[in-house]
Amino acid sequence: MIGLFNMMRNKRLFVLLIGLILFIAVMGFSLSDRKDLTWPEKFLNDTVGYVQQWFYKPAGYVAGLFEDIRTMRELYEENARLRTTVASYARDKSKYNRIEQENARLQAKLNFTEEQKNxxxxxxxxxxxxxxxxDAYNRTFKINLGSRHGLKENMAVVTEQGLIGMISSVSPFTANVIPITELDGQSVNPKFISATVEGKEEDSFGIIESYNIENGQLLMSKIAEEDPLTEGDVVITSGLGDVFPVGIVIGxxxxxxxxxxGLTRTAFIEPAAEFDKLSEVLVVKVPEAAGDAE
Known part of the structure; x- marks a missing residue:
């Protein structure tokens, strides 16, 4: 029994030795300088390559998918930033345009008021x-200044183009203005506007007492026959009557x-100011009125 066991152990050692010799031989053959692979090596390479392609392609697709998702996210974020920039630009441009228009409008008013004040x-x-x-029979409008700001009844109201009307009633913080287009020579107080011609103040005089709604013009009456008034003349307030200050353009x-x-003449006057879509006006304070307000 012992002899059999020893013989089997010797066989295992022999087989192990033969395997080790073959392994060393194969390693030496593989590491030798050869140009061509053996058919087992070729078979093994082709098998591994074929199997690898089935793993590599899906992996490439998955990697490309994640890359596309990342690129789409970057594009979405960039697009959002661009939309925000465009919206900001449109808002800033609109704000700039409003400021520019406001600046031009205020400059025009400043030039007008400086000229008139001088x-x-x-x-x-x-x-x-x-x-x-x-109310069609009461075409007044309300402004956001009142007695607290020094306003009084019958103060003239103008725009940079010309006379608009006069203040008819005053509250602490607001006032009602009646336009000159409501003149009828009867119910409106004052009932008329004393007027003259610019450049002919010493020789021309008349009274504007009504408005013709059909032709949109003011009627100037009581013009002397020898009055030098003619077509194209600019009519201004004369300052008589202690209501309207002198020198305000009427039309x-x-x-x-x-x-x-047949003893006097009449004339039609095209108003200088525009009465439609009024948004801002100027209230005229003569030095006496300003002193009273103080």
Whole structure:
């Protein structure tokens, strides 16, 4: 029994020795300088390559998918940033345009008020129109200045183009303005506007007492027959009557004719100011009114 065991152990050692010799031989053959692979090596390479392609392609697809997702996310974020930039640009441009228009408008008003103040020493207060009466027989409008700001009844209200009207009533923080287009020579107080012609103040005089709604013009009456008034003349307030300050532009003469009784003439005046869509006006304060307000 012992002999059999020894013989089997010797066989295992023999087989192990033979295997080790073959392994060393194969290693030496593989590491030798050869140009061609053996058919087992070729078979093994092809098998491994074929199997690898099935793992490599899906892995490449998955890697590409993640890369595409990352790229899409970057594009989405960039697009969001661009939309925000465009929105900011549009907002800033709109704000800039409003500021530019406001600046031009205020410059025009400043130039107007400076010219008028240098000529007549008036004080102007800018007021916003807050509402317009819907009553067809009472076309007044309300402004956001009142007695607390020094306003009084019958103060003249103008724009940079010309005379708009006068203050008809005053509250602490608001005032009602009646436009000159509401003149009818009867119910409106004052009932008329004393007027003259710019450049002919010493020789020309008339009274504007009504507005013709059909042709959109003011009627100037009581013009002397020898009055030098003619078409194209600029009509301004004369300052008589202690209501309207002198020198405020009313409009331009479009036509004139002999009056009803042939002793005087009448003329139609195209208003200088625009009465539609009023948003901002100027209240005229003469030095006396300013002193009273103080």
């Amino acid at each position: 000529r007549n020493n008036y004080t102007y207060m800018i007021a916003q129109v807050v509402s317009v009466s819907p 331009t003469v479009t036509s004139h004719q002999v009056g009803d009784f």
